[in-house]
Amino acid sequence: xxxxxxxxxxxxxxxxxxxxxxxxxxxxxxxxxxxxxxxxxxxxxxxxxxxxxxxxxxxxxxxxxxxxxxxxxxxxxxxxxxxxxxxxxxxxxxxxxxxxxxxxxxxxxxxxxxxxxxxxxxxxxxxxxxxxxxxxxxxxxxxxxxxxxxxxxxxxxxxxxxxxxxxxxxxxxxxxxxxxxxxxxxxxxxxxxxxxxxxxxxxxxxxxxxxxxxxxxxxxxxxxxxxxxxxxxxxxxxxxxxxxxxxxxxxxxxxxxxxxxxxxxxxxxxxxxxxxxxxxxxxxxxxxxxxxxxxxxxxxxxxxxxxxxxxxxxxxxxxxxxxxxxxxxxxxxxxxxxxxxxxxxxxxxxxxxxxxxxxxxxxxxxxxxxxxxxxxxxxxxxxxxxxxxxxxxxxxxxx
Numbered sequence: 001x002x003x004x005x006x007x008x009x010x011x012x013x014x015x016x017x018x019x020x021x022x023x024x025x026x027x028x029x030x031x032x033x034x035x036x037x038x039x040x041x042x043x044x045x046x047x048x049x050x051x052x053x054x055x056x057x058x059x060x061x062x063x064x065x066x067x068x069x070x071x072x073x074x075x076x077x078x079x080x081x082x083x084x085x086x087x088x089x090x091x092x093x094x095x096x097x098x099x100x101x102x103x104x105x106x107x108x109x110x111x112x113x114x115x116x117x118x119x120x121x122x123x124x125x126x127x128x129x130x131x132x133x134x135x136x137x138x139x140x141x142x143x144x145x146x147x148x149x150x151x152x153x154x155x156x157x158x159x160x161x162x163x164x165x166x167x168x169x170x171x172x173x174x175x176x177x178x179x180x181x182x183x184x185x186x187x188x189x190x191x192x193x194x195x196x197x198x199x200x201x202x203x204x205x206x207x208x209x210x211x212x213x214x215x216x217x218x219x220x221x222x223x224x225x226x227x228x229x230x231x232x233x234x235x236x237x238x239x240x241x242x243x244x245x246x247x248x249x250x251x252x253x254x255x256x257x258x259x260x261x262x263x264x265x266x267x268x269x270x271x272x273x274x275x276x277x278x279x280x281x282x283x284x285x286x287x288x289x290x291x292x293x294x295x296x297x298x299x300x301x302x303x304x305x306x307x308x309x310x311x312x313x314x315x316x317x318x319x320x321x322x323x324x325x326x327x328x329x330x331x332x333x334x335x336x337x338x339x340x341x342x343x344x345x346x347x348x349x350x351x352x353x354x355x356x357x358x359x360x361x362x363x364x365x366x367x368x369x370x371x372x373x374x375x376x377x378x379x380x381x382x383x384x385x386x387x388x389x390x391x392x393x394x395x396x397x398x399x
Contacts, residue, residue, distance in 0.1 A: 030229030032141065034062060038111050038119040040070040041089045045215050046125035049146050050089060052219035053123070054096050056226065064226070068112055068119070069093040072128065073102045106132050111139075121231065123222070124178060128157075133180045141231050143178030145186065146218040148211075149252070150174060150196055152241050155184040156252035160210050164202075164278045166250060171210070172196035173218040175225050177235060188239030189230050190221055207278060255279060262306075264326025269311055269352035281307045281360075284326070288361070289377040302376065307366050308358035315345065315353065322347040328356075330370065344369040 039050055050069065057064040071093070074086040093100050103109050106129065111119040122143035124131055136143050149159035150172040156162070163171050172192025179185040199205055199213070225231065241247075260282045262272060276282050283305045291298035314322070321329050328346045344356045360366040361376040 029227070030232040032229045032232050033120060034065040034116065035121050035141075035226070036065055036114055036116065036119050037067045038070060038122050038135075038139070039067055040122065040124040040127040040129070040131065042071060042087045042128060043126050044088065044211055045146070045148060045218060046127065047089050047092050048215035048219040049123070049125045049222050050092060050096075052223045053226070054098070056223050065116060066114060068099045068101060070101045070103060070127075073104055103129075105129070106135055111135060122178060125218070125222075130183065131178055136178055136180060141233075143186075144189065144222065144225075144231055145176050145178050145184075146222050147174045147176060147184060148214040148218060150191055150194055151176060151184060151188060151239065153249050154252040155249070157183075157254045159252040160207050160214070161255055161278055162250055162252040163199075164205060164207065164210060165274060167202070167274070169199055169202045170196040171199055171214065173214055173221055174239075175218075175221050175230075177231070187235045187237050189235060190225050190238055191240070192217070192221075194240050204277070262326070264346075264349065266349060268350040269348040269354065270350075272348060272354070273311070276306075276309075281305050286361075286378055302362040304362070304372075305360040305366075306356055306358075307360055309354050309356045312345075312353050312355045314351075318345070318347075318353070321345070322351050322353075325349045344373060 037053065039046075039053065041047065041050055050067075053064065053067055057067055069089065071087045071089050074084040074090075077083050077085045090100060090102075099112070101109075101112075113119075118138060120140040122131055122136060122139050123145075124143060125146045131143055147155075147159065148171070149155070149163060151174040154162050172194070174191035175189045176184070177186035177189060197213075197217070199210065230236075241249075260275065260279050262282050262284045264284070267275075272282065283303050285301050286304050287299040288302050289297050290300040315331055318329065318331075321327050325347055328344055331343055331345060344359075346354050346356065348354060356369040358366055359369045359372050361372050361378075364372060364376055366372075367375070
């Protein structure tokens with residue numbers, strides 16, 4: 001329960017056990033004007049924070065008087081670009097009857113002004129656009145950001161992905177101020193104390209599952225700090241890290257297509273399996289025959305996407321292929337047919353054998369691996385044997 005002493009002056013006697021992650025924090029409060037919030041967001045992480053702020057607004061309208069939502073415009077998708085894909089937060093803002101502003105840039109855009117005054121707090125959660133100094137300086141209390149890591153570790157646009165790629169078993173959330181010049185360089189207002197909370201099943205956890213874990217915790221941290229007025233200057237830096245610390249930090253850079261490109265010479269099976277789980281289907285390249293009309297076949301390099309694979313026990317007689325990670329072969333001696341149920345295999349750097357069950361060759365549909373290779377003209381219909389070290393159903397090692 002909270003006792004209201006006046007607009008924005010809140011005294012808490014809620015038992016700390018209801019907020020175990022915040023139990024060690026001070027319960028002191030700061031006075032602040034009724035908040036007119038400009039909330040910038042996009043996805044599930046921001047939706048959780050928006051819903052929490054809206055619930056707080058309904059409970060204590062003298063503390064939060066209004067919330068306006070800024071989101072990116074919908075994008076045209078599908079065949080002929082005839083469909084519009086809206087950002088998820090727009091539907092939630094509509095459901096909550098909040099004012100919505102769709103912008104792709106802050107250039108030339110001005111925040112709304114109300115009878116009670118202008119916007120006085122910016123909250124940006126998983127937004128993607130940099131909130132410029134003009135907007136931040138126009139808000140009395142500047143800006144706040146919920147970040148799903150224990151900053152400054154995993155600073156950047158893809159903290160959840162890099163947390164899982166690093167094999168972490170714990171994580172946390174951070175509330176920081178919005179910096180005038182850089183993403184994720186603001187003052188730490190509050191954060192989960194290191195080492196953080198446990199990631200359930202870290203060896204199988206996916207990004208959506210981790211997002212489900214951190215979203216409500218970030219929303220809880222944001223609302224608790226709003227109640228305490230922790231955003232009111234002077235800001236007390238509560239982060240764990242200092243520049244003198246020697247601990248290495250990971251930059252969570254934007255995920256690119258190349259991050260899913262298998263490095264057969266250096267990645268172990270664990271690396272490949274983890275990246276597939278975190279980033280989605282991985283890919284490689286192979287040569288395919290594109291023209292056989294001349295005396296010498298003409299080849300073209302095409303992308304191969306591995307949509308389904310598994311680790312299997314080594315096959316007898318396949319040891320030679322383990323010497324060249326990424327060199328594919330077919331199991332047992334047989335005649336290659338497009339309807340064959342035989343598998344396509346490839347060894348990793350650490351000697352683990354992968355059976356590729358499904359794959360998609362560039363410009364083709366996803367299908368059983370051998371059928372896909374046959375249709376793409378990676379192999380011909382003649383007899384091969386995995387006991388022959390010169391055999392390769394793809395015309396070059398996957399690279």
